[in-house]
């Protein structure tokens with residue numbers, strides 16, 4: 224069974240999070256390989272985000288929430304790894320187009336991440352809505368097909384129920400924070416307004432599943 228490794232310029236090793244999960248694909252390459260699993264993901268976050276920053280706190284909070292969801296619903300470690308890395312596109316090393324989902328997916332791909340991981344990062348939390356606002360919708364879907372299955376919804380659930388500081392919050396609190404953070408009419412504010420009804424339905428669906436976990 225091949226080992227999946229992720230590499231950064233001063234990098235580390237990432238092993239497959241789930242050796243039985245073929246979606247993890249072929250081994251990743253790099254100077255100093257690191258396993259692609261939740262621990263490797265957290266190590267990468269520590270490299271690209273400032274200690275004490277909201278980005279780091281939020282990313283760690285979303286990852287922790289995903290640990291809980293993955294356990295409760297018996298979902299693979301890929302969900303947790305994607306949750307830790309979902310906002311890596313905000314890192315200076317990754318920023319390019321301004322669409323953080325696309326920038327993050329490209330950055331992870333450049334490090335050798337498999338399609339199963341980059342697809343989740345590329346499409347989390349209604350990425351297509353903001354991509355359309357930015358005129359990047361075709362580029363996003365051409366480069367990173369939207370993943371099938373339930374992991375994308377679960378990842379988005381974890382993101383939308385975790386505050387900017389990494390604490391668990393209700394969907395109402397999360398939207399209030401987002402609308403507070405960006406002025407009315409801002410591209411992100413408009414995108415969230417557009418995506419909000421679908422995101423609320425998604426959160427309700429996942430919460431119903433969490434009330435009745437897999438046997």
Ligand SMILES: [Fe+2]
Pocket residue numbers: 281285309310382
């Ligand atoms: Fe996020």
